[in-house]
Amino acid sequence: MMALARAAAAGDGAATGQLLRAVAPRLGRVVRAVLGGGHPDLDDAVQQSLIGLVQALPAFRGDCEPIGYATIIAVRTAVATRKRSRTDQSRREDGVDADLMAGSNAPAGEEVAANHRKALLRDLLDTLPVEQAEALAMRVCLGWSIKEIATHSGAPLNTVRSRLRLAKEALKSRIEEDADLVDALGVAR
Amino acid sequence: MNVVDLHPEDLLDKDAKGTLEEAERARLGAHVSHCSACRLERQLRADFAAELAADLPLERFAGLGSLRQLALDALPAALPQAIPRVTARAPRRRRTKFVWLLAAAVLLVGGAAAATNSLGEGPWSRFVTRPAPAAPLAAGTTEAPRPKIHRAPMVALPEPVIAPEAAESRESPAPTPALRPARSQGGGPVLAASARTIGPAELFERASDARRRGDYGGVLDTDRELEARYPTSREAQVLRAIVGRVLLDRGDPTGALARFDAYLAAGGGDLTEEAMVERATALDRLGRSDEATRAWTALVGAFPDTPYAAHVRARLDNPNGR
Secondary structure, three states: OHHHHHHHHOOOHHHHHHHHHHHHHHHHHHHHHHHOOOOOOHHHHHHHHHHHHHHHHHHOOOOOOHHHHHHHHHHHHHHHHHHHHHOOHHHOOOOOOHHHHOOOOOOHHHHHHHHHHHHHHHHHHHHOOHHHHHHHHHHHHOOOOHHHHHHHHOOOHHHHHHHHHHHHHHHHHHHHOOHHHHHHHOOOO | OOOOOOOOHHHHHHHHHOOOOHHHHHHHHHHHHHOHHHHHHHHHHHHHHHHHHOOOOHHHOHHHHHHHHHHHHHOOOOOOOOOOOEEOOOOOOOHHHHHHHHHHHHHHHHHHHHHHHHHOOOHHHHOOOOOOOOOOOOOOOOOOOOOOOOOHHHHOOOOOEEOHHHHHHOOOOOOOOOEEEOOOOOOOEEEOOOOOOOOHHHHHHHHHHHHHHOOHHHHHHHHHHHHHHOOOOHHHHHHHHHHHHHHHHOOOHHHHHHHHHHHHHOOOOOOHHHHHHHHHHHHHHOOOHHHHHHHHHHHHHHOOOOOOHHHHHHHHHOHHHO
């Protein structure tokens, strides 16, 4: 994929097409993870991520994996989409989330709990400062390490730590507002 | 673990990789037993790992079906010479236009590549990199957190929309000027953008578009135009704060300070907290410590619940550790 990305970065239209096809499923999953399956702007956000990738390709130097390069664009687009949607609540269909309706092999109770946790995180992303929201999404949704976040986002390691620390304090506050979640987590008080 | 790193992120990373040693496992367990955030993070990581691993066919997204077709068929074809015109418009996008949007974006790759060399930082900057601060924070200090601002302009500017008529015109052997019916007059077609009055909202979108592309000169030009033509508009006011931040990020704390001062002098708004933070940061970077301290103190006075409160208290408690 690296050769493909380099060719695309050089303006090769065919390579760009192949690259988009290769990364689109991953970008779709990432955007969906951040937005939630029922978000009304999900498709738009995926598309915008791909456009963002195309626009960003000239800056690709090959010093990181193309998929990571594309993923961070998807995260940022998805976070921005969440925040934009929050300013226009009329476009949202709160309470309707395809995740909640989608079939799964997981036991119903576990799935409901997981969806509850994910919904809490996504709501939090709406309210956090964008840098914190992006860092938290990379950390939790993508499972990236501090170093990976720093590498892909271009932020210093300690900056990433600082952003995550603040984001997790906000997360903690949000958890404490949710008695059911506190009980479910079983955290010692 | 130190004061800054209250959550053992490195241990969580090792936990995720399965490389924890016994002592580390015990430390992490002790932390997680009382830290709801870290406990939830571990569960969420597992939740999302399952979601990301789930198969998501490309065709899940209607627009991506078109994308694949475009990618496989359209892109390898010779690129048209005409570059679609980019116009500022209401930020609502339409999925049905996505193919044209993408095609136009692909066409712009070459131009953007050239811009890379000339600007040093191109349209990808919003997505890929963020400008480095002008001066690094002093050792031992942490980055000042961003306040909770829910307004869209600071977190997600309106998106650029590429006029579909320009893309459509590419199919014609002899492209004609992009025309659009004049809604207000209901008469014959008029030139889309050039002949009509550009309002503050459109200028704001133009600035947002420029910012998204990394065209900071364009942002500043539009800011000046907005100030000159609509100085009392809400868009001009919001853009003052945004431009202040752009300038700060670009290493111009003096210019940033002027914009934040202008924003606050005009009565502030939804971005007041953000502007006060950035203003204090600009003063810090200018080495005007006393003024910066007063600015930070004023921030906490105006916004007692600001997430910066701890940062300010630490600063006031230890003025030499700035």
